[in-house]
Amino acid sequence: MNTLTNDKDWDTEITANSSFFDLKLKDVWHYRDLLLLFVRRDFVSFYKQTILGPVWFFVQPVITILFYTLVFGNLAGIPVDGLPKPLFYLAGTIVWNYFAECLTKTSTVFRDSAGLLGKVYFPRLIMPLSIVLSNLIKFGVQFVLFLILYVFYLVKGSVIIPNIFIIMLPLLIVMIAALGLGFGMIISAVTTKYRDLAFIVSFGVPLLMYTTTVIFPLSVVEVKYPAYSWLVKFNPVTAIIEAFRYGFLGRGTFSWELIGYSLITTLIVLLTGTVIFNRVEKTFVDTV
Numbered sequence: 001m002n003t004l005t006n007d008k009d010w011d012t013e014i015t016a017n018s019s020f021f022d023l024k025l026k027d028v029w030h031y032r033d034l035l036l037l038f039v040r041r042d043f044v045s046f047y048k049q050t051i052l053g054p055v056w057f058f059v060q061p062v063i064t065i066l067f068y069t070l071v072f073g074n075l076a077g078i079p080v081d082g083l084p085k086p087l088f089y090l091a092g093t094i095v096w097n098y099f100a101e102c103l104t105k106t107s108t109v110f111r112d113s114a115g116l117l118g119k120v121y122f123p124r125l126i127m128p129l130s131i132v133l134s135n136l137i138k139f140g141v142q143f144v145l146f147l148i149l150y151v152f153y154l155v156k157g158s159v160i161i162p163n164i165f166i167i168m169l170p171l172l173i174v175m176i177a178a179l180g181l182g183f184g185m186i187i188s189a190v191t192t193k194y195r196d197l198a199f200i201v202s203f204g205v206p207l208l209m210y211t212t213t214v215i216f217p218l219s220v221v222e223v224k225y226p227a228y229s230w231l232v233k234f235n236p237v238t239a240i241i242e243a244f245r246y247g248f249l250g251r252g253t254f255s256w257e258l259i260g261y262s263l264i265t266t267l268i269v270l271l272t273g274t275v276i277f278n279r280v281e282k283t284f285v286d287t288v
Contacts, residue, residue, distance in 0.1 A: 027123040034122055038130030043137055057141040061097070065089040072215045081217045081251040083160070084153045090146050091245045092214035095172075098139040099180045099237055100205050105131045106184025107201050110192055125277070128184055132177050139173070150248065161250030168247055172240050179236060179266045185273030189280040211235045218242055218253040236262040236269075 028035065047053045065086045072078050073085040080088040106128040110117065113127060154160055191198045212235050213221075222229045232238050239258035246254040 024123050024125060028125055028129065031122050031126055035126045035130055035133075038126060039134045039137070042130055042134035046138070054141075057138060058145050061090060061093055061142050061145060064093050068093070068215055078216050079220050081219060081245075083245075083249055083251050084158050087146075087149055087153055087158075087160075087249065088217075088245070089215065090149060091248065092212070092241050094139060094142040094146055095176060095241050095244055096209055096212060096214045096237065097142070098135055098173075099176045100209070101135045101138070102132050102177060102180025103183050103187070104201060104205055105135070106181060107187035107191060108198060109184075110188050111195075111198070128181055128188065131184070132181050136173070136177065159250075160248075162248055163246070163250055165243065165247035165254060168243055172244055175263060175266050176237070176240050178270045179240075179262075182266065182269035182271075182273035185277040186269070189273075189276045192280060208235070212237045213241050213245075213252075217245075217251075222253075233258060233261075236265040238262075 047056050050056060052059065068089040069085045073080065073089070109127045109131060110124070117124070150160070187197055187201055209215075211231055213232060218229070218232060218238065221232050239255070239262035242252045243254055243259060245252040
């Protein structure tokens with residue numbers, strides 16, 4: 001009798017039986033307070049116990065674009081579609097950094113949190129989602145830096161012509177977040193058993209940046225190195241960076257075919273990541 005009474009009092013049932021495509025978003029919403037707690041922890045831990053504090057969100061991209069301007073813009077003389085070099089590099093850098101941070105941190109989140117995962121239940125998807133959201137805040141802060149530099153060059157009289165494609169910004173952000181989350185879930189699921197992939201990611205992601213258009217425009221690759229342009233186009237991040245630059249700066253290569261390819265690739269990667277994540281989720285506490 002007592003058993004039946006207790007059954008009626010249950011409001012949560014934890015089971016290993018779930019669909020491969022079920023992300024358990026209802027459970028994620030139920031644990032939204034924990035999700036926000038993880039987001040705050042990830043965001044604050046970035047600058048905690050530092051002298052400059054949140055200023056590091058600006059210092060990192062500023063130093064990066066100064067380095068790119070000196071090495072690739074001035075010493076190597078790589079053209080940037082006639083745009084101000086710092087603005088060109090910053091546009092590509094903040095988009096790439098958001099993708100790279102989502103991917104690299106998500107790929108190790110379960111290994112890094114193994115102790116917590118073995119002690120208490122909560123929807124595991126919360127952990128990679130918290131990384132995507134905390135880095136979205138970081139992207140927002142760096143986007144403000146981009147707008148400040150943007151206005152500076154507009155006032156200075158630089159030829160910057162924003163266009164209607166600027167309204168695609170929300171879609172581009174969702175695409176880059178979903179791409180990083182999808183790849184991150186795939187890698188995190190695999191690395192719970194095989195750590196080799198984690199080593200590949202640690203040095204592979206920085207190298208992968210050179211197959212995007214962060215430090216050079218796609219137009220330069222198509223003219224000077226047409227035999228290798230397919231490699232740059234093959235990277236789904238390229239279309240997102242080019243569309244971002246084209247919308248805000250009015251220069252660059254905008255192609256619906258490239259955007260369509262990037263969108264389809266993102267959906268496939270996210271779907272694949274969901275399937276693998278759900279399959280491995282049931283056992284990774286025992287293997288991580």
